[in-house]
Amino acid sequence: MNVWLSLWRKEARDQRMLLLVSAALFVTLLLGARLVVGASFDGPLRTGYVHPIAWFVVAAALAAEALTRDAESGVERSLTRLAMARSTLWATKASFVLGALLAFGGFQMLCERTLVAWDPANGARPAVALSTWCALGALVVASVLAAATLVRRALAAALLGVGAPVALAWLVHAAPDGVVRDWILRGVAVASPGGTAFALAFALAVGSLAGYAVACVEPFGLRRAAALSLGFAIALAGPFTWTVARAANAIDPRPSVHNLTSWRALPSPDGRFVALDVQCTRDFLLEWGTWLAGDENGDPQVVRNEVWILDRATGAIDELDERWRLAWAPYDAGGNAVAWTADGRLATVASERFFGDGERRGELLDPATGAVVGRFDVDEDEPVSEVGTPPWQRVTLRDGACELGFADGSCTTTLDADARLVVSPERGVYFVERNGAILRAELGAAETTRLGERRGERSMRTRVSPDGRWLAWRDEAGLSIVDARTGAKLFGPAPEHFVEWSTHGRVATLSGSNGGFVIELDGSRRALEGSWPRECGPDGWLTRMPDRLTWRSDDGTRVEELPMPSR
Amino acid sequence: MTNTIEVHGLEVAFGRKSVLRGLDLELAEGSLTALVGRNGAGKTTLFRTLAGELVARAGSVRVLGLDPRRERRKLARAIGWVDERAEWPRWMRVEEHWRFLAPFHPTWDVAEPVRLARVFDVDPRAKLVELSRGERAVALIVAALAHRPRLLLLDEPFGGLDVLARRRVFAALVEHLETAGASALFATHSIADVERAADRVALLVDGRIKLATDLEALRANARRFAVEIAGSVDAWRPPLAATIERRDAREVVVCALENGDEVERSLANDARVMRVEPLGRDLEDLLAASFAEEGSR
Structure with a gap:
């Protein structure tokens, strides 16, 4: 132990000036920036960037100096002649560096507390978790230590050791x-x-x-x-x-009871298949060691989407595709990823790119085989179900506008991005919103039919039924359902929270206070038990709880527990 | 009596360059041996091998009964290795140097370096880097003696010492050897140092120990002769183990480090030898002769 103390004392003396100068420069930086920049030099800026960057610089300098100083000066030869293992020499250097860095980190915290005490309004929790900085710091130190043994020159080692992770980070986030x-x-x-x-x-x-x-x-x-x-x-x-x-x-696709919207179950129009759109949230930084801006609470999260197909006829359940589909998107960019077409194909949004960046494409899949049977353009801001996927049409999104035409490219019409286009399964028919009016139009025809009007700023979640007969939307007045040809009112407006056409033509809504209910095509309403999320199929409906999926017949006499995704 | 150092057939090379070529050396316990050799002969390489810093390509090395490579740490505690080229941190003072080294040697005597510093007029508060060459060497010797090593390896540390300092250092060395029963091997170019302190001398020539003998025996048995040769001097070879220092037009200077009397008798019986004249046999002359390029060995 005395040997270690002797070596630590020597290291401390070697690095004394470096540590003192670093501390002095750091204090000067904080005070100077505070005086010059003013209130903008606030807690998040300091704790998110200034402190970590300063720590990294000091870490690189300390590590490089510890390994190369003695080698450059020739002292290393004298040290290696002493009665100790060489590993002891390197271990004392490494442990000194780590201890000095911990001390410097404590000094930074002290400075931060002092600044916050001086100006409490600028105090704030760090935007990036401390554990992440520790992990990244370990990366920097390890990289510099390895680089220093390679190049044996302090400046080059520091540049290499810090530059390599920085370059990698740039490649990851900025390239x-x-x-x-x-x-x-x-x-x-x-x-x-x-x-x-x-x-x-x-x-x-x-x-x-x-x-x-x-x-x-x-x-x-x-x-x-x-x-x-x-x-x-x-x-x-x-x-x-x-x-x-x-x-x-295993990544558990079943959400916690506090997050009921983390997975959806959609029955196919014929009721045989159930598409499960699973979203798994993870604390990205702790899991994956990368940097991401957090949400307003400073909690970084990432959402991963998985699509599973359950075959009720066979009981088989498989993940649709192992490719990354909207995978690991930042929390605020996640969205619905699946919808059924009226003819029983599954529409999904796929991306081969990490984080869902880059080209994203809509794909139509055969649920029995998973084969891609068609493609369509995707708007990043619109969930798949709102774009619509009838096979007669082709929607192209370009430069903030939307082009609608037949699949063969004929009879194209250009619409504004604010038109809230909804495409009917009826060939050539589509619905748009213009100047507060909700209109029915046809490709190639100049006339439009007014079906209703939007109350409030804008309509939300406009949907056409799978058979094209009914149009539903929700605005500030609530949920309305009208005849898609004449505009005759079928239901509403009523203050309901959620509207979705079932894949076979009925509408189910969810109301947190009044429970769930189904609206039949004759306008009548039938209550469903419980207030948990559900989807309607041709012969019953799905009820999903946080940890199970249940199919109930229309008359409620048959209950089927369905398998859940698992690894 | 056991040998402190036993080296047999030692070969050490740096890449393709062979430095020590089958070196044999034995150092008896209590001996103060001078290692003499020309620049680049391999003295430092030998010291580094004895201390376990270098790996031998062939041969065996035992120091204090230990394998220097396998038991390097144990050996480092028992020896004092003084290399004036050793570097230490620029901020390190003499007394800080002692404090730094003390934990590495269980036998460190805290009072001893203080005493020796007084004897050698070394300022403990001075920084090592600010000392003169001689003062620095003395400071390193003090540190080497402080833990009472059983073997001292001194690699030409006396070059910068003045006469008084040399006397004091050697007196301290001899005292240490006598009181601790230790041994010392020191490399030097100074014949005066050899004559003043050493009881044995080893000549390192071309990577081998050409001669290792008591100093008294060397003085008693070594001879130098100027030999006048009849006929061509280029073809003449001296008898037995003798070294040709130089050849002139008709004369050859011969040196015999051992068996000088026998060599003289042999020369007298050589038909081509017309005259044999004894020359001075100062130690310096003898050692210089031993480094000559020609030889009959």
């Missing part, structure tokens, strides 16, 4: 969308044991290649190359091992 970025993101933010293995293998492969290149150039570089590879592996292995452990417990 143009493309396959390379997508694969890097997949490697960094894994979601399965396979992905974790990929990430580790990728890290070791990069390290090994670098090591091999170094070995070719420098005859005695094998140890340093191994250190570089090991540094990368250590830096990446920790969070990915954690990821494997968490992934091994």
Whole structure:
């Protein structure tokens, strides 16, 4: 122990000036920025960016100095001649660096508290979790330690050790969308044991290649190359091992009782299939070790969409496709991903890109085989069900406007993005909103038929029934359902919260206070038991609870427990 | 009596360059041996190998009964290795140097370096980097003696010492060897140092120990002769184990480090030798002769 103390004292003396100057510069930076920038230099800015960046710079400098100072000055030779293992020398250096960084972090917290006490209005919790900074800090330190053993020059080591993670972060977040970025993101933010293995293998492969290149150039570089590879592996292995452990417990698609909208169950028009649109939320930063802006509460979340198909005839349930579909999108960009067409095809929005960026395409799938049988354009802001998917039409979204035409490209008409286009399954018929009026129109015809009017600022969730006979919308007055040809009122307006056409033509609504009910096509209303979310099929309806899915016959006499997605 | 150092057939190379080529050396316990050799002969390489810093390509090395490579840490506690080229942090003062080294040696005597510093006029408060070459060497020797090592390895530390400092250092070395029963191997270019302190001398030539003998025996048995040769001097070879220092037009200077009397008798019986004249056999002359390029060994 005395040997360790002796070595720590030496390291402390070596790094004393660096630490003192760093602390002084940091205080100067905080005070100077506060005086010059004023109130804009607030807590979130400081804790989100200034503190972490300063910590990283100090970490890089300390680590590089600890490893290269003695080598450059020749002191290392004298140290290695002493009665101790070489591993002791490196261990004391590494432990000193970590201890100094902890102390510097504490000093930063002290400065922050002082500033907040001085100006409480500017105090705020950090935008990024502390654990994330620790993980990223470990990455920086490990990378610099490995780089320093390689280049043995402090400045070059610091640049390499900090530059490599920064470059990687830039590639991940700022590089143009493309396959390379997508694969890097997949490697960094894994979601399965396979992905974790990929990430580790990728890290070791990069390290090994670098090591091999170094070995070719420098005859005695094998140890340093191994250190570089090991540094990368250590830096990446920790969070990915954690990821494997968490992934091994299976991503549970069933939401907590506090989030009932995290999955939807949609029966096919013939009632045989049930499409399950599952959204899993995860605390992205803790799981995947990447940076994301959080929501207004500072809690970062990511939503992953999965699409499962349940065959009621056979009881089989499979994930529709293993490709990433709207996968890992930031929380505020998630949305509905599936809808049934009237002819029994499943419409989904697919993206091969991580985070759902880049080209997204609508696909029509055969539910029995999962094969893609058609495609359509997708508006990023519109859920699939609102775009509509009748096979006669083709909708093209371009430059903020919308072009509607027949599938063969004929008879195209251009509509504003605010037109709230809804396409009828009836060939050539579509519905738009114009100057507060809800209109029926036909391709190639100049005349329109007024079906109703919007009350309030805008209509919401305008839907046409699968047979094209009825149009439903909800505005500030509530839910209205009219004849899609004449505008004759079938129902409403009534203060209901949710409207969706069942895939076979009936409407079910959910009201949190009055329970659920079905509106039949004759305008009558029938109550459904309970107030949990449900979807109507041709011979019954689905009731989904947080942890189970149940099919009930129309008369309520038959109840079927359906299998749930699992891994 | 056991040997402090036992080296047999030692070969050490750096890449393709062979530095030590089958070196044999034995250092008896209590001996103060001077290692003499030309620049680049391999003295520092030998020290580094003895201390376990270098790996031998061939041969065996035992120091204090230990394998220097496998038991390096144990050996480091028992030896004092002084290398004037050793670097220490620029902020480190002499007394801070002692405090830093003390935990590495269980036998460290806290009072000893203070005492020696007074003897050698070393200021403990001075920074190592601010000392003169000689003062720095003395400071390193003080640190090496402070833990009472059983073996001292001194790699040319005396170059910057003045006469008085040399006397004091050697007196301290001899005292330490006598009181602790320790041994010392020191490399030097100074014949005066060899004559002043060493009881044995080892000559390192071309990566081998050419001669390792008691100093008294060297003085008693070594001879130098100027030999006048009849006929061509280029083809003449001296008898037995003798070294040709130089060849002139008709004369050859011969040096015999061992068996000088026998060599003289042999020269007298050589038909081509017309005259044999004894030359001075100062230690410096003898050692310089041993480094000559020609030899009959």
